[in-house]
Each structure stands twice: as structure tokens, then as C-alpha cells.
Amino acid sequence: MLARLGSARDVAFGAYLLPPGPVREALVAAARRGAHVVVTLQADPYRNPFGARENAESAHALRAAGASVRLLESAATPFHIKAAACDGVAFLDDRNWTLRGPEIVLADDNPRDVALVRAAIDGHGGAGATLATRKDESLRREVDLIERAGKTPVTVETERVGTSPLTEALRRHARAGAPATLIVSGTKPSPLERSALAKLARDGVRVCEDGKNEKLALAGRTAWVGSGNATGANGRGAGQLEWGMTTKDPRIVGAVRAALARDAHCAT
Numbered sequence: 001m002l003a004r005l006g007s008a009r010d011v012a013f014g015a016y017l018l019p020p021g022p023v024r025e026a027l028v029a030a031a032r033r034g035a036h037v038v039v040t041l042q043a044d045p046y047r048n049p050f051g052a053r054e055n056a057e058s059a060h061a062l063r064a065a066g067a068s069v070r071l072l073e074s075a076a077t078p079f080h081i082k083a084a085a086c087d088g089v090a091f092l093d094d095r096n097w098t099l100r101g102p103e104i105v106l107a108d109d110n111p112r113d114v115a116l117v118r119a120a121i122d123g124h125g126g127a128g129a130t131l132a133t134r135k136d137e138s139l140r141r142e143v144d145l146i147e148r149a150g151k152t153p154v155t156v157e158t159e160r161v162g163t164s165p166l167t168e169a170l171r172r173h174a175r176a177g178a179p180a181t182l183i184v185s186g187t188k189p190s191p192l193e194r195s196a197l198a199k200l201a202r203d204g205v206r207v208c209e210d211g212k213n214e215k216l217a218l219a220g221r222t223a224w225v226g227s228g229n230a231t232g233a234n235g236r237g238a239g240q241l242e243w244g245m246t247t248k249d250p251r252i253v254g255a256v257r258a259a260l261a262r263d264a265h266c267a268t
């Protein structure tokens with residue numbers, strides 16, 4: 001993605017949080033050399049007291065370089081997607097362009113997917129045959145992956161978790177006698193998250209708490225990758241701008257399987 005930013009003439013970029021670093025520097029450089037650069041950020045990132053300041057500082061730096069920047073208020077437009085469109089290629093990140101740990105970034109040159117990414121960065125979620133850019137539809141496809149798995153082992157990784165259609169699907173899978181694993185972030189869970197994890201464990205879901213904040217799912221030879229957490233999508237959150245893709249591409253499935261194997265360390 002950084003290499004493509006170095007030569008692209010038309011860039012649309014979205015992030016929940018954009019701190020100083022190589023990604024911001026590449027966007028600034030693209031705008032300075034005359035590329036058309038449009039950036040959308042969340043004005044008030046959830047659970048991050050420094051996020052609003054960092055995004056405001058990034059907006060100032062980008063505008064000074066000639067980019068167009070929008071800061072979306074979460075009360076009006078929840079924006080959690082991490083995606084970019086550089087000329088005719090979309091890049092989809094399951095974390096937040098961190099460069100500080102493992103993450104999966106997909107490069108997608110399907111014109112319909114690129115158009116969906118551009119629309120999402122412009123504030124409009126949607127869905128196509130392979131890609132969804134709304135949280136409700138993105139998570140629905142992840143739930144569908146679990147429900148279609150039959151007795152196949154299912155593994156899900158997420159940063160945050162709550163009682164939701166996704167966790168209920170995992171519980172049903174485990175109660176039916178099929179292997180089910182949930183990997184969550186190693187950060188301290190909230191009381192609500194701890195309650196949801198305990199409920200899953202009681203129903204036979206293997207719970208691991210040493211994840212890397214990735215958002216992944218795997219059932220056999222099918223994988224789901226996205227930016228949305230397994231916290232449900234109700235009310236205003238249903239339209240939260242996210243991305244999610246279900247795929248059988250062996251390269252992506254292999255990357256997801258390796259990431260899940262890396263993080264599936266459980267005490268029991």
C-alpha cells in the first residue's frame with residue numbers, strides 16, 4: 001500500500017486513527033507532489049483519549065499539503081473502516097495501518113470493490129458480492145460462515161467482544177459438538193466482555209486471550225477478514241462504516257490460518 005501511494009495519482013484513504021508515521025508521511029508526500037488525495041478520519045475515536053488530538057493534527061498536516069480531509073463525528077457517522085483506494089486498487093486492513101505488529105492487508109483490484117471502498121470513505125456504506133462496507137452486513141457474513149460450517153472446526157479472532165449474533169452462533173456451534181475457538185485481544189476485558197466470554201466458555205467454546213487485535217474467522221477452506229469487532233451491530237452501529245469479506249482464495253485462507261494458529265494460545 002505504501003509503495004502504491006508513492007506513485008498513485010488519485011487516492012482515497014480512510015482510518016479510524018491516523019497517528020504520525022510512515023502512512024501519514026506517504027499521504028502528505030502524495031498530496032505535495034500533486035496527487036488528488038481525499039482522507040476521512042473519525043473525529044472522536046472511541047476509547048482513545050489521544051485519538052481526537054492525533055486525528056486533528058493529521059488533518060492539519062494533510063490539508064497543509066493540499067489534501068482534502070473530513071473528520072466525521074461518531075454520533076452522526078460511525079467510521080471504523082481501515083481502507084484505501086489508490087488509482088484502481090483497494091487496500092483493506094483488518095487493524096489500523098499500525099506497522100507495529102501483525103495485521104492482514106488485502107489488495108483488491110475488483111472494480112466493484114474499489115467503488116465500494118471509495119463510497120465508504122465518502123461516508124456511504126454498501127455491499128457487493130464479495131465485499132461489504134457496513135458493520136451489520138459485514139458481521140452477518142461472518143455469522144453465516146459459522147452457521148454453514150456444520151461440524152467443521154471454527155476459529156474467530158477479534159479485538160473486542162460482546163453478546164451478539166456472532167457469539168451466539170459460536171455458542172450454538174459448540175453446543176452442537178463442533179470445535180469452536182474464540183481469540184480475543186490480550187488487553188484487559190471490560191466486565192461486559194468478561195461476562196460474554198464466561199458464557200461462551202460454559203457452552204464449550206475454547207477462549208484464548210492472547211490475540212493481536214486482528215478480526216478474522218476460519219471454517220475449513222473458507223475465511224472471513226474484516227475491520228469490525230464481534231460486538232454486534234445494533235441501532236446506529238448497524239450502519240457503522242466497516243469492511244468484511246468472505247473468501248476461498250487459498251492465499252488469503254492460508255494467511256488467516258497462520259495468523260489464527262499464531263494467536264490460539266489458551267490456558268485450557
